[in-house]
Amino acid sequence: MAKIAINIATGSLQQDEIIVGIDLGTTNSLVAIIHPETKRPVALKEHNSSSLVPSVIHFEKGGGITVGEAARQYLVSDPANTIFSAKRLMGKNYQDIKDKADHVAYKIIDSEDKLVKVQVGNTFYSPVDLSSLILKELKKSAEHILKTPVSKAVITVPAYFNDSQRQATRDAGKLACLDVLRIINEPTAASLAYGFGLQKGENKTIAVYDLGGGTFDISLLHIADGVFEVLSTNGDTYLGGDDVDSAITEHWMKQYGFDALPDSPGYRQRLRLTAEEAKKQLSLAGDFAADFEGRSLTLDRDQFNAIITPIIERTLNCCSQAIRDAGIGKSSIDEVIMVGGSTRIPQVKKRVGDFFGKAVNDSVNPDEVVALGAAIQADILAGNTKDMLLLDITPLSLGLETMGGLMDVLLPRNSKIPTRASRQYTTYKDGQGGMKIAVYQGERDMVKDNRRLAEFNLTGIPGMPAGLPKVEVSFLINADGILVVNAKELRSGIEQSVEVKPQYGLTDEDVEKMLLDSMEHAREDMDTRALTEAKTEAEQLLQTTEKFIQKNFSMLTEKEVAETSLAMQALQLSLSMDDKNLVQAKTEELNTLSRPYAERIMDEAIGKAMAGKKI
Numbered sequence: 001m002a003k004i005a006i007n008i009a010t011g012s013l014q015q016d017e018i019i020v021g022i023d024l025g026t027t028n029s030l031v032a033i034i035h036p037e038t039k040r041p042v043a044l045k046e047h048n049s050s051s052l053v054p055s056v057i058h059f060e061k062g063g064g065i066t067v068g069e070a071a072r073q074y075l076v077s078d079p080a081n082t083i084f085s086a087k088r089l090m091g092k093n094y095q096d097i098k099d100k101a102d103h104v105a106y107k108i109i110d111s112e113d114k115l116v117k118v119q120v121g122n123t124f125y126s127p128v129d130l131s132s133l134i135l136k137e138l139k140k141s142a143e144h145i146l147k148t149p150v151s152k153a154v155i156t157v158p159a160y161f162n163d164s165q166r167q168a169t170r171d172a173g174k175l176a177c178l179d180v181l182r183i184i185n186e187p188t189a190a191s192l193a194y195g196f197g198l199q200k201g202e203n204k205t206i207a208v209y210d211l212g213g214g215t216f217d218i219s220l221l222h223i224a225d226g227v228f229e230v231l232s233t234n235g236d237t238y239l240g241g242d243d244v245d246s247a248i249t250e251h252w253m254k255q256y257g258f259d260a261l262p263d264s265p266g267y268r269q270r271l272r273l274t275a276e277e278a279k280k281q282l283s284l285a286g287d288f289a290a291d292f293e294g295r296s297l298t299l300d301r302d303q304f305n306a307i308i309t310p311i312i313e314r315t316l317n318c319c320s321q322a323i324r325d326a327g328i329g330k331s332s333i334d335e336v337i338m339v340g341g342s343t344r345i346p347q348v349k350k351r352v353g354d355f356f357g358k359a360v361n362d363s364v365n366p367d368e369v370v371a372l373g374a375a376i377q378a379d380i381l382a383g384n385t386k387d388m389l390l391l392d393i394t395p396l397s398l399g400l401e402t403m404g405g406l407m408d409v410l411l412p413r414n415s416k417i418p419t420r421a422s423r424q425y426t427t428y429k430d431g432q433g434g435m436k437i438a439v440y441q442g443e444r445d446m447v448k449d450n451r452r453l454a455e456f457n458l459t460g461i462p463g464m465p466a467g468l469p470k471v472e473v474s475f476l477i478n479a480d481g482i483l484v485v486n487a488k489e490l491r492s493g494i495e496q497s498v499e500v501k502p503q504y505g506l507t508d509e510d511v512e513k514m515l516l517d518s519m520e521h522a523r524e525d526m527d528t529r530a531l532t533e534a535k536t537e538a539e540q541l542l543q544t545t546e547k548f549i550q551k552n553f554s555m556l557t558e559k560e561v562a563e564t565s566l567a568m569q570a571l572q573l574s575l576s577m578d579d580k581n582l583v584q585a586k587t588e589e590l591n592t593l594s595r596p597y598a599e600r601i602m603d604e605a606i607g608k609a610m611a612g613k614k615i
């Protein structure tokens with residue numbers, strides 16, 4: 001049961017709040033929790049109804065909004081104001097979806113910020129707004145069922161969702177007044193619901209076959225010691241149960257010679273609903289027969305199997321591609337799990353089993369499995385499942401400070417863990433005996449805007465000219481999320497390392513704030529980086545030119561020396577003015593001036609070295 005604690009400072013009553021798992025699906029969405037008594041995940045449902053909430057929103061003329069089952073009926077009677085499959089629009093711009101925009105009865109438009117919007121009457125809704133309306137409904141219904149406030153959630157997204165689509169999902173949660181503790185991949189959640197990844201020392205490769213209402217996803221995951229690694233994903237965002245319904249509808253239209261359907265949108269929609277009914281019934285047993293507008297419609301199992309074969313074959317092509325991309329053989333896949341309502345179709349299970357060469361695992365309800373897994377992840381975050389650390393990616397970039405205070409990223413954010421990366425650095429001064437290794441976390445270009453994790457000095461580098469030592473810095477993040485930073489000078493072998501916990505003291509909000517900051521300052525950061533790089537280059541040129549003149553003074557004319565020192569002074573002066581173009585122009589001037597005599601002296605030196613030698 002939930003723990004209750006009194007906050008002494010404020011005297012307020014704090015309840016250890018429940019964290020829910022949410023599957024925000026294209027067709028259906030639902031909420032699950034870990035049952036306080038049985039400790040097993042369960043999907044929430046109102047009395048006498050399904051746990052599935054159709055991801056459909058209806059906007060009434062008067063301004064009222066209905067979501068879920070109640071909105072679904074308006075797909076027939078008020079299609080222009082009834083939005084479905086909004087998830088497909090998440091993070092998309094008009095170019096991405098313009099071919100598909102005609103296939104829905106509601107209005108999808110291009111907007112100023114390039115992301116699509118949906119127009120209902122005179123109001124424009126972003127996909128984030130639409131998803132937030134679904135999340136609000138889920139939150140409300142969960143609160144009603146649980147009789148307690150719900151404000152924390154884990155939400156699932158397809159494995160192929162990019163950063164901006166994940167961020168959009170987080171934003172939708174925020175708009176619905178949900179604190180989104182984590183976004184996790186749908187196939188990862190499904191694996192968790194099957195209990196995979198929960199045991200120490202477990203090592204498995206899993207295929208997650210997810211055929212939903214409008215989308216098909218195949219993901220290959222490798223699980224080792226609680227770390228989920230997505231090996232590959234493939235699929236089709238326009239392939240699913242809806243296509244089965246259309247195929248049955250087409251079949252009936254041909255069979256019964258409905259050349260053209262009566263010109264009513266409702267008519268075709270009703271026929272589709274009958275087709276869906278037929279599909280569901282045939283998944284259970286027997287054949288299908290029903291009366292439709294005075295005709296008798298029938299569909300037997302053989303006809304049904306023939307109709308869906310091309311659809312199944314398209315999914316199997318995606319599976320082949322995913323296996324190829326993962327670079328593994330079919331035989332190294334240990335489990336094939338079935339996710340999504342459409343995997344209830346027996347022919348789907350059979351063909352998928354044949355394809356992978358093993359019986360599929362479908363023991364968990366395919367409509368609920370993703371939400372159930374999200375609830376397990378929520379429980380882990382709440383600290384109720386001990387010994388389990390579900391880290392699959394780094395939330396922020398990790399890197400080193402380089403010349404001019406710039407951030408040099410070694411491990412970009414969202415790197416899969418465990419992971420490692422290394423890079424070589426060198427000294428910039430002759431005889432430099434030490435090198436500062438400063439480790440930072442964050443997305444900004446200048447380290448001063450990021451979070452410092454650790455700093456140490458690699459000392460004892462033997463005296464060498466600048467640029468000669470080779471210091472290799474490597475970052476290793478193990479499965480527990482601990483970062484080990486090692487620095488080694490390769491010529492002498494001296495090395496040193498530190499261990500840090502990048503996540504320590506960092507809440508999800510902090511992470512989010514850092515990401516938002518980086519977007520907000522992207523332009524500014526780019527300018528600062530360009531200026532810093534220009535200055536660093538200028539400083540290096542000044543140093544080498546200085547050295548060159550000292551060494552080759554006797555081979556230069558008086559005019560050359562005078563001109564060069566003037567150009568050097570001008571470059572030096574430009575460094576104090578924060579103008580990248582000026583620094584670059586003065587660098588170029590010095591380069592142009594010194595290049596001819598530098599080349600001449602090089603040629604002379606080579607000439608001397610070659611004298612008397614035969615080639």
Ligand code: ADP
Nearest residue numbers: 025026027028212213241280283340341342344
């Ligand atoms: P999504 O993940 O895209 O939101 P779901 O996993 O909820 O979708 O799957 C919805 C699809 O599953 C719908 O096309 C629905 O018709 C189909 N479906 C549900 N139950 C069955 C069944 N018993 N037999 C065949 N298809 C089914």
Ligand code: MG
Nearest residue numbers: 025026212340
């Ligand atoms: Mg789904």
